[in-house]
């Protein structure tokens with residue numbers, strides 16, 4: 128090959144290498160630590176008034192991922208001098224027993240937050256169970272009253288994972304307003320509340336939002352247009368480098384267990400093939416260590432807020 132052509136190829140390669148962006152890893156821990164530090168004086172003030180923010184977590188059955196999640200919650204609450212009590216029920220518990228426990232907790236003045244760990248065993252209808260939680264103690268924000276307030280733009284309890292995502296975007300100064308956000312996944316836990324938040328006219332919203340799901344015909348056609356991608360489909364490595372445009376900010380919500388030959392027997396991977404988006408995306412949250420640490424932190428935020436609201440209510444009554 129003539130030298131001239133060789134030089135041309137070299138310069139093309141160099142240009143390609145140079146044009147690769149350095150993709151920023153949006154780690155959750157610094158965001159989580161900052162928020163938890165901000166909670167410390169608030170918890171101290173509550174403690175001084177004889178109030179200990181308390182979460183009651185109900186877990187039905189023995190789903191291993193749920194067990195880990197609930198254990199981590201308890202640890203985080205203990206660390207911040209808050210209480211977390213786990214009610215472990217048998218997998219075959221009937222609806223009446225679960226509703227009776229929720230009713231007791233709804234009336235327990237020392238409990239400020241009630242969490243029903245999802246997914247529930249198949250024989251229990253999650254709507255019936257979630258609707259039974261008092262909206263004033265619904266720290267997950269899953270009760271229709273709280274979801275309605277969120278849609279209206281006046282939320283009290285914002286669902287923890289979407290709330291944590293907003294905090295990550297805010298901490299890393301990622302602009303949302305006026306950009307095109309594509310959400311992949313329409314779950315009640317992430318996709319739908321995320322849509323309500325990002326579309327809302329406020330500081331961390333005001334985006335044009337597209338929501339993709341299993342009925343979407345050409346996912347890539349949408350993700351290629353996205354300035355922000357929220358991957359929350361629960362499908363390992365679903366979003367790859369060839370599905371995105373340069374400069375996109377990616378939030379990976381997936382926490383998928385895939386078997387491997389490690390000591391644990393599995394590893395956690397996201398909905399995004401992180402390696403393939405490096406050098407193309409502006410930023411991406413890692414898995415683990417991205418959105419994961421935020422969910423429990425936002426649960427702490429909601430539980431402390433609930434305890435503060437309760438203190439105000441008692442002060443008004445006396």
Ligand code: GUN
Pocket residue numbers: 242243244245246267287288316422
């Ligand atoms: N299961 C997976 N994520 C969540 C969550 O945010 N809240 C509850 N209650 N269950 C979950």
